[in-house]
Amino acid sequence: MVQYKEGEIMNNNLTIDSSYKKAIEICGVTATINNTDAKILIKEASDEYGIDYKKIISSTSFNQGNYVFINGVQYLIVDTEEQMSQSIYNVGTFRKINHVAKFVDSETIYQLPCISTNVSKDRLPITAETAGIVEGSGIWSFIAPLNDISKKIRKGKRFLINGDAWEVVSTDCVTEEGIFYTILKQGSINIENDDIVNGVADGLTIPTYTISLSSNNLNLYYNDVSQILATCTKNSVADTSPTITYLSSDPTIATVNANGYITVQNITGSATITVNYHNIIATVTVNASEKPHVYNITLPENNSSAYVGDTYQLNPTCRLDGEVVSNPVISYSSDNTAVASVNGFGLITLLSQGNCNIICSYNGVSASINLTVNVHIYEITLSENSTSIIQDGTYQINATCKKDNIIVDNPNIVYSSSDSNIAIISNTGEITAVNIGNVDITCVYEGVSSILSVTVNAKPVIHTYSIDLTGNSNSLYLGDTLQLTAICKDNDVTVDAPIVTWSSSDTNIVSIDSNGLLTSVALGSATITGEFNGVSTTLLLNVIERPHVYTISLSDSSKTLNVGDSYSIAATCTDNGSTVSSPVLSFTSSDTNIATVSANGTVTTITSGSVTITATYENVSASVSLTVNAQVIPTYSYTWSNGSTGLKYMSSTTFTATKTVGGTVDPNLIISYEWDSVGANLVSSGKVTMTKKANNQWTIKNVNVQTITNCVLTWKDTATGEVIYTAPFQFRYMS
Missing domain, CATH: 2.60.40.1080 (Immunoglobulin-like)
Known part of the structure; x- marks a missing residue:
């Protein structure tokens, strides 16, 4: 650790700013402030109570409560004194600590060196003795200056003071001078969860920690990644989730992340990785070097068998540092050239029966394939070895050929006859018997043969x-x-x-x-x-069955109707003279613009004119000649008994409609009514009643509508749907 006596740099003729900046660059110690690499100057000092501390000067900014790691040792910045001009460097005070700080991260305990005795109030904002703690019945009054740290104190927070645990039971007030008052009540320390700041209370023991590494020396290649495997114990019990920090002495050689993974950054050099577990230090030396080239050659198979006369192409794969090489330079050789030879392109020619190895070499590495060279074995067998044929008859030889015990499709067989005067044979194996006698047919396939003995007999007398x-x-x-x-x-x-x-x-x-x-x-x-x-x-x-004879007759051969009339055709059908019940008929109209006919024979007239309606049953038909006269359009008239379309409270009126057709009143008129939604609600609620007096006459009564209510009433001819009358209708209390 570099130390400076007071005045060595600060009393020279340079400005303070440039002096410190130069000193930091040249003489600064490598450190980590809040996980940021930095260089710092350190000055040993002590306060009026004799407590040792260190002054820190750095061009890297920092705040009270930040952590500093120097050579694997953990320190805490307990205050910041000044920031020099133009932010060239910062000055602060820090102390070595032996605990995990939880002041900001934890909601259960505040553990900073500032919460301790024998430290001046000016330097550390929260103290025990000099801050004015007054004890009484196990309760202390805690007084501290109001600052960023004391502002975070709330009811229920816990402190370690002089080795004892204290809990905030209330926060009283803050004075005008900025003094913060709070009340603490003493509790007990949980040795597993409360890290120790100023000693241990009676009856408690400080935990002991150990750390060991799987290796203290690693020889790695450039770009290699290797994880540091640390075994940690707390009080001789394995710590399965240890809190470990890692630091590299030279990140240009090797870096290390928070999980202990080392990455080699250079092709040569050494770096020391410092591993810190509760201030217990272990180190790993990383030696970096350039990775040598690795050559490799492989073949798809190491053994194969083939036959004399065949060729076999080798296709090796070559790799350089794991990557496949395009167009590699490969040399080939055979250890038995009498059995097989190989050219410079890896093409093997199989020469004789036996075994040999073909070696492929690439940049000092090789691969080989062992070849077993066999001779082909041919066979030919016939479905039968002898047969007889009638004179002038034919016979097809059925031969099975095998090559190396495998049946050959479409084999090339050579046939011959021992006596062509008795039987001749084609090149496809068909025998034709010529004369009576015995003959041998020889079948040859790839040098091997089989013989069929044939007897030709006289042709018998055949009856057809x-x-x-x-x-x-x-x-x-x-x-x-x-x-x-x-x-x-x-x-x-x-x-x-x-x-x-x-x-x-x-x-x-x-x-x-x-x-x-x-x-x-x-x-x-x-x-x-x-x-x-x-x-x-x-x-x-x-x-x-004998064929059917059908007939059809209609009830009318002619008919006269008016436009709009309908008419049902009645048909009588017979089958072989017997009347058919429920015959299936089809109907057609010669002019559907004048009249249409339904599937059941109902005729509907549309306009005036003449039309023929035809009924068909099976394959016979009959017709009706229809004359349609023009339709007489009816007219409608109506009256209100009260002469108006309004009705006051508790009064009634009668609506009467009349239908006239061709000057004659239709006595069969039936009318119906429709209200809009307002009128319909009045009727459904009983405030208005509708009483039918006759088919063409209704009485409306205002039973209980006492305010002016407007609605719409429509009257229709029920048979045709024609609208007779539609208009607004008003209900009211008075006329």
């Missing part, structure tokens, strides 16, 4: 029979009969009175007697078979 049917209709009405006749031949000569055997596949549908007479029994299909001397012919016969 045939049978055909006459009268072979494919359908037969139910209940009918049909006579079948068979024409039989032997070697194309018609046989007189042939013996034919007849059968039916389903006698429940069609039966047949020994003479070929068919009788239809039921609807369906059956196959009739006629057999003669082992040959047969068949007839598929369908038994069907």
Whole structure:
């Protein structure tokens, strides 16, 4: 640690600012302030109580309560005295500490050296003796100047003072002079959670810590990353979550992060990593060097087998420092060139049966493949070794060829006959028998052969029979009969009175007697078979119903209607003379602009004119000639019994409508009404009643509407939906 006597730098002819700045640059000690690398000057000093402390001067800014690490030792800045001009450097006081500070981070304890005895009030803002603590019945009055630290004191906070624990029970006041008053009550120290500042209370022990590293010397390459593995104990018990700090003596050689991961930053040099666990120090020396090149060559396989005459291409993969090399320079060699040779491109030629190794070399490293070279084994087998053929007949040889015990598709086989006067053979293996006798057919595949012994026999007399049917209709009405006749031949000569055997596949549908007479029994299909001397012919016969004869007649052949009228067509249908109940009909109109017809035969007239309506049943139809006359448009009139569309409280009025068609009053008029939402609410609430007097007459009564209420009332012809009347209607209390 560099020390300066008072006046060595400060009394020279340079300005104070430039003197300190120069001294910091040249003579400053490497330190870390709040995890920031810095250089500082240190001056030993003591206060009026004889307590040692150190002055710190740095161009890096800092505040009271910041931590300083120097060579792995932890210090705390207890105050800041001044900041020199132009922020060139800062001056402060710091002391060595042996605890984890929790003043800012923890809500349970304040542990700073400033909370201790025998330290001047001017330097440390919170003290025990000189700040005026008054004891009484286990309760102390704590007095301190108001500052950034004392402002954080609240009820329930805890302090360590003279080795005892104290808890704030109240904060009384702050005087005009800026003096802060608070009341503390003594408690007990939790040795596991409360770090010690000024000794230990009676009966308690200071924890002991140890740290050991997995290695104290690491030889690493540039850009390597390695983690420091530390084993920490507290009171001889393993600390599974230790708080450890790491510091590199030369970050240009090696850096270290908060988790102990070292990263090598240079290709040469050494750096010391300091590991601090509760001020217990361990170190690791990191020796950096440049990583040598690593060459590698690999083959897809190390062993292979092949056959004489084959070629085999090697495809090795070469790597430099783990990266695949494009177009590497590789040398190839064979340790047995009689078995296999290899050219400069890695192409192997297999020469003879045996074993050999092919070696691939690349920049001093090699890989090899062991080759087993075999000779191909060929086989040919026939489906049979002997056969007989009729003169003029043919026979196809079925040969199976194998190469190395594997069946060959489309093998190249050479065939030959020992006597072509008896049998000849094609290049596809088909034998044709020429004359009676014995002959051998030889089949050769890749030098191996197999022989088929063939006997050619005389051609026998062969009868060729045939049978055909006459009268072979494919359908037969139910209940009918049909006579079948068979024409039989032997070697194309018609046989007189042939013996034919007849059968039916389903006698429940069609039966047949020994003479070929068919009788239809039921609807369906059956196959009739006629057999003669082992040959047969068949007839598929369908038994069907006799065809239907349909008729249709309509109730009217002509009809006259008015526009808007409707008319239902009535039809009578027969099937083979019998009336059909509920026949399925279809209807069409010759002019849908004049009249339309529905699927059930209802005609609706649209405009005047003539139109034909056609009804169809199965394949027959009938028509109605329809004349449509113009429609007479009805007119409507109405009266109110009170002569108006207003109704006062507790009065009534009657609405009467009249419909006239072609000058004649329609006695069948039925009317209905519709209120808007206001009127509908009056009716539903019973304030207005609607009473039907006749189909065309209603009485309205104002039962309990005493304020002016406007609504809309509509009257309609119920049958047609025509609006007879619509207008505003008013209810009121008086006229």
